[in-house]
Every structure is written in structure tokens, then in C-alpha cells.
Amino acid sequence: MRMGMRLVKNGFWSLIALAMSWPALAETTALGVPTAWGTGLQASGGPIMTAIHDFNELVFWIMVAITIFVGVLLAWVVFRYNERRNPVPSQTSHHTGLEIAWTVVPVLILIVIAIPSFRLIYYQDRTAEADMTINVQGRQWYWNYSYPDHGGFAFDSRPVPTEDLQPGQMRNLAVDEPLVVPAGRNIRVISTGVDVIHSFFVPSLGVQRYSIPGRSIETWFRADRPGSFYGQCNQICGVNHWFMPIEVRAIPPAEFDAWVASARTRYAAAGAPAPVVAAAPAAPALATASDAPISIAQAR
Numbered sequence: 001m002r003m004g005m006r007l008v009k010n011g012f013w014s015l016i017a018l019a020m021s022w023p024a025l026a027e028t029t030a031l032g033v034p035t036a037w038g039t040g041l042q043a044s045g046g047p048i049m050t051a052i053h054d055f056n057e058l059v060f061w062i063m064v065a066i067t068i069f070v071g072v073l074l075a076w077v078v079f080r081y082n083e084r085r086n087p088v089p090s091q092t093s094h095h096t097g098l099e100i101a102w103t104v105v106p107v108l109i110l111i112v113i114a115i116p117s118f119r120l121i122y123y124q125d126r127t128a129e130a131d132m133t134i135n136v137q138g139r140q141w142y143w144n145y146s147y148p149d150h151g152g153f154a155f156d157s158r159p160v161p162t163e164d165l166q167p168g169q170m171r172n173l174a175v176d177e178p179l180v181v182p183a184g185r186n187i188r189v190i191s192t193g194v195d196v197i198h199s200f201f202v203p204s205l206g207v208q209r210y211s212i213p214g215r216s217i218e219t220w221f222r223a224d225r226p227g228s229f230y231g232q233c234n235q236i237c238g239v240n241h242w243f244m245p246i247e248v249r250a251i252p253p254a255e256f257d258a259w260v261a262s263a264r265t266r267y268a269a270a271g272a273p274a275p276v277v278a279a280a281p282a283a284p285a286l287a288t289a290s291d292a293p294i295s296i297a298q299a300r
Contacts, residue, residue: 032045032202032203032204032205032227032228032229032230032231032248033170033173033204033228033230034230041053041056041203042203042204043204044204044206045204045205045223045224045225045227045229045250046204046205046206046221046222046223046224047206047222047224048123048124048205048206048207048220048221048222049203049204049205049206050206051120051123051206052120052206054116055116055117055120058113058116059113062109062112062113066109124206124219124220125218125219125220126220127188127218127219127220129186129220130186130187130188130220131182131185131186131187132147132149132150132181132182132185132186132187132188133148133149133187133188133189133190134146134147134179134181134187134188134189134190135147135148135154135190135191135192136179136189136190136191136192136200136211137191137192137193137194137211138191138192138193138194138197138198138199138200138211138233138237139156139193139194139195139198140194140195140196140237140238140240141159141233141237141238141240141241141243141244142156142157142158142159142244143156143157143179143200143244143246144156144157145157145177145179147260147263150260150263150264151260151264153263153264153267153268154267155177155263155267156177157175157176157177157178157179157246157247158175158176158177159172159174159175159176159243159244159245160174160175160176170230172242172243172245173230173232173245173247174245174247175245175246175247178228178247178248178249179246179247179248179249180249180251180256180259180263181223181248181249181250181251181256182250182251182252182253182256183223183224183225183226183227183250183251183252183253184222184223184224184225184253185222185253186220186221186222187220187221187222187223188218188219188220189207189209189218189219189220189221190216190217190218191209191210191211191216191217191218191219192211192212192213192214192215192216192217193210193211193212193213193215194213195213196213196237196238197210197211197212197213197235197237198210198211198233198235198237198244199211199233199234199235200219200231200233200234200246201231201232201233201234201246202221202229202230202231202246202248203231204229204230204231205221205222205223205229205231205248206221207219207220207221207231208234210235211235223248223250225250226250226251226252227249227250228247228248228249228250229247229248229249229250230245230246230247230248231245231246231247231248232244232245232246233246
């Protein structure tokens with residue numbers, strides 16, 4: 001009996017210690033990866049995802065307040081107006097004040113949600129402030145990246161099979177050639193497709209855009225710190241849709257310049273496929289579509 005109580009007591013204090021250390025554990029967790037038993041959004045790796053976190057928290061607490069209000073109101077009605085306490089029910093069929101309240105209050109709540117929602121939508125499409133551009137091309141079932149601002153070199157990014165994984169690589173998320181970007185810089189992404197519709201989706205960076213054949217669609221992201229950020233194709237695109245991962249590797253700007261210098265030679269020597277180059281519009285747009293051949297101008 002004493003041993004059982006001791007085990008319960010030790011387990012209780014272990015849970016308390018785990019709860020107290022949870023912020024530190026979260027701080028050391030790698031960015032851009034799924035976490036076991038995760039119940040929320042992935043940790044933010046850039047300003048867009050931070051804005052999404054803030055908006056999600058706002059909507060969450062509004063939902064909590066509404067749920068508590070409705071639950072308390074329902075409990076009060078059940079307790080106060082049951083048959084025993086209220087044997088002769090009211091025959092009131094209209095109440096102007098209540099009807100105004102339950103119309104105006106939901107409208108105000110929707111306005112409170114809509115304003116930051118629209119701000120976030122337009123913030124996600126602020127591509128005119130990009131420091132560099134990357135063309136993303138979705139193919140069955142891998143990605144092709146090209147760097148038009150750095151000589152136009154391009155390469156394919158293919159998933160690493162489970163049997164070929166190296167220590168530290170993530171199953172079903174590791175790729176042979178990650179998308180390399182400088183940390184702290186705004187990256188314009190112009191996405192298109194070759195065969196069917198794909199979706200370029202990296203949740204920790206808050207970026208998601210369709211890759212549609214014959215069209216070029218813009219978005220942007222910024223990785224605030226060096227690290228690897230993982231995603232996947234988010235549009236069903238065929239039998240191997242489940243195995244079409246994305247890895248974005250952010251490195252310091254000085255290291256990125258050195259990587260570009262070596263990549264120009266390496267990918268040219270490897271006979272990389274010619275990039276599909278997309279044109280940046282004169283002004284920011286929610287989605288830019290073009291069916292004609294396109295070229296890129298560096299956005300600064």
C-alpha cells in the first residue's frame with residue numbers, strides 16, 4: 001500500500017516537473033518539424049507564421065468565451081426554468097431587446113475577427129518588398145527550384161527513401177537537395193506546376209501556394225533564424241502525393257553567398273534542367289496568372 005502511494009506521489013511530482021519545464025522544452029524543440037502529441041500550430045519560424053499564431057489565439061479565446069457563455073446560460077435555464085421551479089411557463093413570444101442583442105453581438109464578433117483576418121491575408125501577399133526571388137515548380141512527385149537572381153541555376157529536390165536516411169534526417173520529410181535561402185531576408189516565391197496541381201506548403205513559415213500548370217502564383221516568406229523548416233505538397237496530386245516533402249534550409253547571408261557560388265558550378269556541371277522563369281508584376285497582387293512565357297526582375 002505504501003509503495004503504491006509512493007509511486008502515485010512520485011508520478012504526481014514528475015508531472016508537475018514536466019509541466020514546469022514545458023516552456024524550456026518547447027524552446028529547444030527544432031523549428032519546422034511535427035512534434036509528438038502536438039495539439040497546436042507548429043512553432044513560428046518567420047513573421048507570417050507569427051501573425052497566424054496571433055490571429056489563431058484571438059479566435060481561440062473568442063471561441064472559449066462564447067462556449068463558456070452558452071454553457072453557463074444553458075445550465076442556468078435548465079436549473080431556473082425546469083418544471084419543478086417554473087410550473088407555469090411564460091407565454092412570451094417576442095422580446096425586442098433580446099432580438100437586437102443576438103443580432104448585433106454576433107455581427108460585432110464577426111467584425112472583430114474579420115479585420116485582423118483581412119490584414120493577415122494582405123500581409124501574406126506583400127511580395128513587392130522581396131530581397132530575392134525563387135521559382136518553385138511542382139512535378140509528380142518532386143520539386144524543382146531555380147534562382148533567377150543568381151544566374152538562373154536550377155535543381156530538383158527529391159524525397160529520401162526510408163532505407164537511405166542518414167542520422168538526423170527525418171522520415172518522409174528529408175530531401176536530397178533542400179531549398180536554401182538566406183536567413184532574415186524576404187524571399188519571393190513564384191510557384192507553378194508542370195503536370196497537375198500541387199501545393200507548396202511549409203507550415204512553420206506560414207507559406208502555402210498552389211502550383212498550377214500554365215499559371216504563376218506569388219507569395220513570400222522569411223526565415224527569422226537559421227535552421228531547417230519542413231513541409232509537404234498539400235494538394236492531392238497522384239499516387240505518390242504522400243511522399244512529396246519540402247525542406248527549406250535557412251543559413252546566414254554570408255554562408256548563402258558562398259553556397260550560391262558553389263551551386264552555380266555544381267548544378268551546371270550536373271546538367272540541371274533549365275529553369276521555368278516567372279515574371280514579377282509591376283504591383284503586388286493576390287495571385288498573378290500568366291499563360292505566356294515569363295521572365296523575372298529582381299525585387300528589391
